[in-house]
Amino acid sequence: MPRLSLRPADDSGFHRSFSLILASRRALALVLPILLLTLLYSHSFRTEPTAWSNNNSESPVELQQPNDTINDDANYEHQAAFRTITVQGYDNNAMPGGEGRGDLQCDVLTHTNEVQVEDSFHLQENLLEIASSLDGHPLVDYPTAMIKGEKMSIQEIVSSSWDRLATACSFLPDRSVHLCISRIIFHPLRPKDHCRINFLHARIFSQDWEPLDGYRLTWKEHEVTFPKIFDTNTEFKLGGELFGPEDARIIIEDVPDAEPVIVFNMKSSQSDWKRAMWIFRPFSGHSTILTIRGTLERPKKEKNWTPLFIRDPDQTPSDKRPPSKYLYFVWKFEPLTVLKCHLLTGMCDVVFEQQVDDNFISYHEISSSTLRGGTEFVPIPRSLSSSWWSRYHDPHVQAFISFPRTHVEGAGGCRQPSYRPEIAVLVTNTTDFYLTYISDPLDFGPDTVMNAEQLSDSCGKGRIMIANSIARWDLQESKSGSRERTDVMTLTLSVDDSTVQVMRVAGIYQFLQSLPSLDFYFSRSPKVYGSKKTFPQIATSATRGEFAELVRTTDPFERASAVGLDLRACAEEAAEVYTEENAAPHDKEGSNDLDLLEKKGGRHKRRHIRRIDVPTRRY
Structure with missing residues (x-):
């Protein structure tokens, strides 16, 4: 059984150290306290930063690579448990509104199709073992009131x-296991959002989500045994709070024997104790703070950066490409801004910032909702067969899918923000970027992630649902004699900041193929679409009539980028409507009555909007 030392914090500045040995679970007494040592010493709280390393000296358990019940040729026979849900969203038609054309309405962009979902399951964790392993940390002590008097x-x-x-999890295809990272917080007698310190915990799960404790992973000259608390060079001050890595995300590049990249935010002396973004390599242990070149001052808080790997357009097959030296981030969704960061130095450059001509901007009512980062962006294959990739596809054009989230303030009388994930699709020619699709908020239906009671009140226990990672996208062309391809995406989600759930979604690739804005992307036409004059090649019916001149004289990317603004505005409005419609009765006094839309027949219709001291925002 794990040994846990409970060290009380004395308000007078004196600390006493105790040890409590955990007895067997089958014993009548759960705890047998033994006083081992009493140390009385006086000290002053230190203000200088301190670093701590947790080196576990226990011998790792030998464990061979797992032979899982679900292999790479899995046909998901359990797929009968999947049920169909409708996903409505907004697809980019590259025909913006604006001067002389009127505002672009969300109805015009609406796209509806279906995917299949399976009930989620929970990943459990032994916090007692984790607490025991961290008991030697200088910040881990317990208020005297918690342990006196038993x-x-x-x-x-x-x-x-x-x-x-x-x-957040990532599937390691070379090893057929999932690497999962979690934020472990220590908050004795404090709310979670005022924790004393955070730790980055990692664990390995098999392909079918069995925990593989004692798993030993060898990568080049490095050997790592899981589960593990990573040493992230965390600095802290005694008496302070909110130290260590927060909101970690993980991403892995599709190249042989890749080392994942973990992204998190953390405050330290390197950022003048402001919360800055970091990258960490879990096998080599390399960590780097990220710095945006050319910025005069680091903001007080950096967070919600969405990572993605962009393939160099050299047409080299993924099984022969070396790992990239750079990681990209969607830094902001408004305006869409992309960073390119060096993985060794941590220096970042703004390589794209969305700029839209005023003549292409539509007016949308101000919303209490904003689109923020969620999962990483993962690449969307243009084909499931690589035999004709280089012959028929422009290597510059790449598309990515993510599940960001909307943050909704004040709608439905909610006193705290509500969150829901969306599907978002990003397209780039490696120089320019635009959003080509964003869905309405997703809750995946009753008893999939949340139960009916949680879904009945978007202000209560069901106010927070966040997708933290696309753990795996099992995507394979149909085998000989099989009628259907494998197309199953696995997400990790959290509800109310208290659960870790795994959910499978089937049919995402087919859903993406149904988007008119991606017709050119999936086309087998040998045309080249990455050049400035032809990117993107979104089909439009406006080649004749009043908008013909716009299509003929305007750069297609500029039009698609402008409509990307409308996609985001429509999705944010829809998130606000969702919160309003799913909120239980609350005291709405003082709210701005931001119920902008009402749903009829699966379509959004505008209605009269009553405002109280809320200005109109122009996108």
Whole structure:
């Protein structure tokens, strides 16, 4: 059983160190306290930063590579458990509104299709073992009131002081396992959002999500044993709070024996104790703070950067390409801004910032909703067969899918923000970027991620649903004699910042192929679409009539980029409507009555908008 030392914090500045040995679970007494040592010493709280390393000296368990019940040729026979849901969203038609054409209405952009979802399942964690492994950390001590008088058991102390949040996973195809990272927070007698310190915990799961504790992974000259608390060069000050890595995301490049990249935000002396973005390599242990070149001052808080790997347009097959030296980020969705960051130095450059001609801008009512980062962006294959890739496809053009989230403030009388994931598709020719699709908010239906009670009130226990990672996209062309391809995407999600759930979605690739804006992307035509004059090649019916001159004289990217603004505005409005419609009765006094749209027949219709001191925002 794990050994946990409970060190009370004395308000007078004196610390006493105790040890409590956990007895067997089958024993009548859950805890047998033994006083090992009492140390009385006086000290002053230090203000200088301190670093701590957790080197676990326990011998790792030998474990061979797993032979899982689901292999790479899995046909998902359990797919009968999938059920169909309708996904409505907004597809880019590259025909903006604006001067002389009127505002572009969301109805014009609406696209509806279906995917299949399976009930999620929970990943559990042993916080007692994690707390025991971190007991030597200088910031890990417990308020005296928690342990004096034996009023609380060890389990109660741990459950009220430790939590796990925001687990993100990535499938390692060379090893057929999932690498999952979690934020572990220590918050004795404090709310979660005022924790004392965060830790980055990693665990390995098999292909069918069995925990593989003791798993030993060898990568080049490095060997790592899981589960593990990563050493992220965390600095801290005694008496402070909110130290260590937060909101970690993980991404892996589609090249042989790739080392994943973990992205998180953390404050340290390197950023003058502002919350900055970092990258961490879990096998080599290399960590780097990210810095945007040319910025005069680092903002007070950096977060919600969405990572993606962009393939160099050299047409080299992925099984022969070396790992990239750069990682890209969608830094902002408004305006769409993209960074290119060096993985070794951490220096970042703004390589794209959306600029739209005023003549192409439509007016949308101000929304209390904003689109923010969620999962990583993963590449969308143009074909499931590589035999004709180089012959028929422009290597510059690449598309990516992600599940960002909307942050909705004040709608439905909610006193706290509500969150829901969306599907978003990004397209680039490696120079220019635009959003080509964003869905309405997704809740995946009752009892898939949330139960009916949670879904009935977007202000209550169901107000937060966030997708943290696209853990895997199992996408294979149909085998000989099989009628259907394999197309199953696995997501990790969290609800109310308290659960870690895994959910499978089937039919995403088919859904993407149904988007008119991606016809040119999936086409087998040998045309080259990456050049400035032909990117993107979105079909439009406006080649005749009043808009013919616009199509003939305007750069297609400029038109698509402008409509990308409308996609985001429509999705944000839809998220606000969702919150309004799914909120239980609340005191709405003082709200701005931001119920902008009402749903009829699966379509959004504008209605009269009543405002109280809310200005109109122009996108």
